[in-house]
Amino acid sequence: MTNTGYGLLKGKKGIIFGALDERSIAWRIALACKREGADFVLSNAPIALRLGALNALSEETGAKIIPCDVSSDDEVQELMNQTREELGSVDFILHAIGMSPNIRKKKEYNDLNYNWFSQTLDISAISLHRILNHAEKANMLNDGGSVVALSYIGAQRIFSKYSDMNDAKALLESIARNYGSRLADRGIRVNTVSQAPTKTSAGTGIKGFDGMYTFADKIAPMGNPTADECADYCVTLFSDLTRKVTMQNLYHDGGFVTSGISEEMIDALLKLYADEE
Numbered sequence: 679m680t681n682t683g684y685g686l687l688k689g690k691k692g693i694i695f696g697a698l699d700e701r702s703i704a705w706r707i708a709l710a711c712k713r714e715g716a717d718f719v720l721s722n723a724p725i726a727l728r729l730g731a732l733n734a735l736s737e738e739t740g741a742k743i744i745p746c747d748v749s750s751d752d753e754v755q756e757l758m759n760q761t762r763e764e765l766g767s768v769d770f771i772l773h774a775i776g777m778s779p780n781i782r783k784k785k786e787y788n789d790l791n792y793n794w795f796s797q798t799l800d801i802s803a804i805s806l807h808r809i810l811n812h813a814e815k816a817n818m819l820n821d822g823g824s825v826v827a828l829s830y831i832g833a834q835r836i837f838s839k840y841s842d843m844n845d846a847k848a849l850l851e852s853i854a855r856n857y858g859s860r861l862a863d864r865g866i867r868v869n870t871v872s873q874a875p876t877k878t879s880a881g882t883g884i885k886g887f888d889g890m891y892t893f894a895d896k897i898a899p900m901g902n903p904t905a906d907e908c909a910d911y912c913v914t915l916f917s918d919l920t921r922k923v924t925m926q927n928l929y930h931d932g933g934f935v936t937s938g939i940s941e942e943m944i945d946a947l948l949k950l951y952a953d954e955e
């Protein structure tokens with residue numbers, strides 16, 4: 679980490695979902711939130727906690743780990759209860775959760791297993807609704823708070839290898855807008871951050887990920903942002919400096935979304951297809 683922080687989250691409390699290992703975007707966000715003065719709890723699915731890596735982050739940040747499978751109403755409700763005991767109500771929530779059994783089991787988009795498709799949507803998108811619903815009912819989210827969920831440009835454009843996760847991200851972004859409109863009168867922001875391909879466990883689990891990573895990196899004028907850079911951006915969204923930014927899908931992609939092609943790609947493609955000219 680290059681800076682010692684600006685105290686942007688001093689006095690703020692939060693819930694961080696989705697840190698699995700030190701490459702996880704949520705892991706980097708947790709470190710950045712700590713650096714900026716926040717207190718938070720860490721949560722992940724019980725099965726992910728069995729790997730034990732999260733204990734190191736818990737020790738480093740002083741954050742309690744609360745197990746929760748976000749596809750279970752009971753577990754999300756219980757997580758809110760335990761968070762209240764640990765911290766009281768919170769100012770920010772990070773949703774950094776994604777999982778597709780179809781991608782894991784290499785099912786093509788036109789041959790999806792529908793039970794797995796439902797699981798993809800439930801875990802990766804509907805869980806944002808479930809978390810906000812239980813947070814609201816338990817009065818766990820403070821006025822002026824901020825919720826960020828991590829998305830990907832597959833919500834808008836077709837990335838064939840991203841399969842049913844393209845649909846999950848479209849739903850996730852829609853839920854952020856719809857819930858954001860309902861929480862706006864309390865000054866609570868709900869946004870998605872559309873991050874460029876990043877070398878994490880979920881990312882590299884996608885067949886063809888290296889190609890997608892390199893393509894984005896070569897097209898984006900600034901290249902792909904790292905997970906630590908994503909973390910710094912999320913800190914600004916949790917801070918009081920972005921109080922009226924809500925119901926947005928915010929691209930954090932080095933300029934990829936508005937770029938057509940780069941000089942480097944033109945030169946590379948000309949070489950590759952030279953024989954066909």
Ligand SMILES: NC(=O)c1ccc[n+]([C@@H]2O[C@H](COP(=O)([O-])OP(=O)(O)OC[C@H]3O[C@@H](n4cnc5c(N)ncnc54)[C@H](O)[C@@H]3O)[C@@H](O)[C@H]2O)c1
Nearest residue numbers: 696698702703723726748775776828875876878879880881
């Ligand atoms: N890596 C990328 O290229 C990239 C790009 C854009 C967006 N994202 C998004 O960033 C977020 C974080 O992913 P990551 O790349 O850091 O990978 P990651 O594998 O580190 O994180 C995914 C997390 O989801 C958790 N999870 C899965 N099922 C769960 C369940 N039932 N209950 C609770 N948690 C569950 C996993 O345990 C894991 O911690 C995801 O939403 C992902 O889609 C990733």
